[in-house]
Amino acid sequence: MPQTDTVNRRIVLASRPNGLPSTHNFRLEQAEMPTPGPGQVLLRTEYLSLDPYMRNLMEEIGPTYAPSVPLDQTMVGGTIARVVASKHPQFRVGERVLANAGWQDYALSDGQDLLALGDDPRPSLSLGGLGMPGFTAYVGLLDIGQPKPGETVVVAAATGAVGSAVGQIAKLKGARVVGIAGGADKCRYAVEELGFDVCIDRRDPQFEQRLAEACPDGIDVYFENVGGAVFDAVLPLLNVGARVPVCGHIADYNSQNLPAGPNRLPLLMAAVLQKRIRMQGFIILDHYGERFEAFRREMGEWVASGRIKLREDRVDGLENAPEAFIGLLQGRNFGKLVVRVGEG
Amino acid sequence: MPQTDTVNRRIVLASRPNGLPSTHNFRLEQAEMPTPGPGQVLLRTEYLSLDPYMRNLMEEIGPTYAPSVPLDQTMVGGTIARVVASKHPQFRVGERVLANAGWQDYALSDGQDLLALGDDPRPSLSLGGLGMPGFTAYVGLLDIGQPKPGETVVVAAATGAVGSAVGQIAKLKGARVVGIAGGADKCRYAVEELGFDVCIDRRDPQFEQRLAEACPDGIDVYFENVGGAVFDAVLPLLNVGARVPVCGHIADYNSQNLPAGPNRLPLLMAAVLQKRIRMQGFIILDHYGERFEAFRREMGEWVASGRIKLREDRVDGLENAPEAFIGLLQGRNFGKLVVRVGEG
Known part of the structure; x- marks a missing residue:
């Protein structure tokens, strides 16, 4: 089942892995569409980023790293999304943003973790070399x-x-x-x-x-x-x-x-x-405050001028995220691994 | 045999240790008194410092650390010494200096590695807390x-x-x-x-x-x-x-x-x-240029005012240096280990 306007597909952590994760550690669920409250936006995921650090968050590794994903909760992850409903003064419907909506079709945000991407023709690069x-x-x-x-x-x-x-x-x-x-x-x-x-x-x-x-x-x-x-x-x-x-x-x-x-x-x-x-x-995560702006400016110039090349390894369909992620841990990807979750 | 005016006793590296050094890895020798050439001073050792790093120098550990002691050569080490002959314009006979003369009674120096100690009443501290x-x-x-x-x-x-x-x-x-x-x-x-x-x-x-x-x-x-x-x-x-x-x-x-x-x-x-x-x-060794002066000033004040206490563990006689050094590697010393080699 592809992305729809009526159901929120999401992939949750079904069990903690022993060694290399298997697809059984994940579960694809269908949930209700979330409804934005005051100050919130509803996001529809276009691209989901898959990254090695997620393997760490599948375990209970202690309080010093980023928080673990609780069992039966949606896997975390960076996303490129469209604002499809907005009760937030700074974000309008149709706008494209960099978000952290996780492995799902729809999510709410209070806007604090969003970065507006304007009409960037290659938005998914903000999950990779520009992210x-x-x-x-x-x-x-x-x-x-x-x-x-x-x-x-x-x-x-x-x-x-x-x-x-x-x-x-x-x-x-x-x-x-x-x-x-x-x-x-x-x-x-x-x-x-x-x-x-x-x-x-x-x-x-x-x-x-x-x-x-x-x-x-x-x-x-x-x-x-x-x-x-x-x-x-x-x-x-x-x-x-x-x-x-x-x-x-x-x-x-x-x-x-x-x-x-x-x-x-x-x-x-x-x-x-x-x-x-x-x-x-x-x-x-510790460094966004001091350095992210300089990075976006400098790296943006390097990429725009062709001095730095970015290669993407794109997988289609949210349902294929677990297998793609397992492949990433084995080095089967070639370039930045992203999942195309829905239409732009 | 104690320190004399006629013979240079020295302890050389007789063999490289396997594991904890034994006294057999060292050899006490008698050598001729060295004679200072132009620009050199002759030093007579009063105190020899024994320090854990010397264990590393007994092995061939590669070029990135301090140089190893060659076989049959005098063991290296920091010393407090008297200038007993001088052909160097900046050092006069009778002066006490911090030096690197090694495990021996007498050594030559061109003055570059010497620090004049004046009439410091506790000169051996310059091998420990002040060194x-x-x-x-x-x-x-x-x-x-x-x-x-x-x-x-x-x-x-x-x-x-x-x-x-x-x-x-x-x-x-x-x-x-x-x-x-x-x-x-x-x-x-x-x-x-x-x-x-x-x-x-x-x-x-x-x-x-x-x-x-x-x-x-x-x-x-x-x-x-x-x-x-x-x-x-x-x-x-x-x-x-x-x-x-x-x-x-x-x-x-x-x-x-x-x-x-x-x-x-x-x-x-x-x-x-x-x-x-x-x-x-x-x-x-990398830091003397930039920081030694600040250290000597600040640490000197702390020690003089009693805010920092220094304890010395003193052993008598150059011939006892090997055993004392082996004890140091086993934690048998209590305080900074120095060997009293000769009279002040």
Whole structure:
């Protein structure tokens, strides 16, 4: 059943996953259309963003990260939506906005989390390179990573929403950029289309050696978004004074238990000490107030002028969101993954 | 044989240790008295500093840290010395200096690494709280840790040269300070003499629980100088935005292999991300240019006014340096460990 004017389809968290989520962890429901009260707008979803952080919110991971999704509640997520009813003075019917309506057709908002998109011809980019993932790349790379011209920047998931922006911004700042991606197609794209200097296939049996060869001067900035074996290969290559912004470690998200030994923590501590490494975690929600405006302006210019390219991997139909999301966690997407939920 | 005017006793690195060093890794030799050339001074050692970093220099640990001690060469180390002959315009015979003459009676210097101490009545403090260890505490805590009033600061080796300075400076900055030390005597001293709010015995079978109880508001700054089980207990208590200056991880220094599993690295990465932790390694040698003068002035005032107390653990005789150093790595010292090498 496609999007209609009468029913609100929504996908709720049916159960918490053990390891990699399955489609059984989600449930497609039909609910009543919500009705806006005073000061509210009713939003109809056009595009839903699917992002790795959502895997974290499927678990009860403690109070320090973004809040978990409660069982039987709608999965959270960024959306592009049309205002279809408005009791809010600043938003009129027909207007298109960036919102956080989650995995559903319709939602209410008091306007505080909305960004008017005007007549932007490519609105879904505001879920990708011009939205949260691009902003994550921008803040993590520029504010924490601080690459200098001639330095070597390494980023994994190189054709993904965050990684592709990290690499391209690093190139604009004069760095040498080494990407890591899953498969020859993605690697070729990172070099030929995105302008990375090199891109290494993480499935290559000689991955560690290939990465070392690709970084003859070591690594000055490692933008951490995958963890696992990639981080293990990066660690010995980090230079004195290296910066490691940590925005994710997707390789570990589906682990039920800690990996088998040996315990590599002392190895990390030794590297942090001996190489004076600065490692810093960040959650992009913390940075909207201070930096989002600068990001939108600067990134908007880079994208408009073609200096930064954004690739979208589009899936049709809200009902296909769970499977697409599971694929994302396995690296099956190629570009920023968005779901086309309804007509524009 | 004590210090004489005719022979240079020196302790060289006889072999590289496997695990905890033994006295067999060192060799006491007698060498000729060095003769100063133009622009040089001859130094006679009064005090030798023994510090955990020396364990790292006994191994070939790669080019990014301070240089390793070559086999059969004199062990390195900070010293307090008298100028006993001078062909240098700025240093006169009889003057007392802070130097880096290593584990020996006599050494030459071109003056560049010397600091004149004047008639300082407690010169050996310049090897401890007023020297490299105190400077390590000052830079690591203030520049990286940046404690704010009311925040909780945790430091291990709480009565050691670095830890005792970290805790006392943190108190001066208005933080709540929780120390960790080995044994009831040291814990009592940290609280009663140094003014720590609490000090936990790391040998307590309920250590993890005791630490959690001592940090009801979590940990905002963890000054990392020990690693191992202490770090494992600290990690779950770190607050959002916590800072972790890393100046050492002595618990791991004597490990031949990585510890048994599970691999706790993903746990650290998850904490760094979810709690936006900033972890930063530093080597104090990097900071003398910018910060040593401010440190000497400020710390000198704190010590002179009694606001910071410095405790020395003094061993007599160069020949006893190896055993004292091995004890230091096992936490057997109580206060800053210095060796009295010769008469003042």
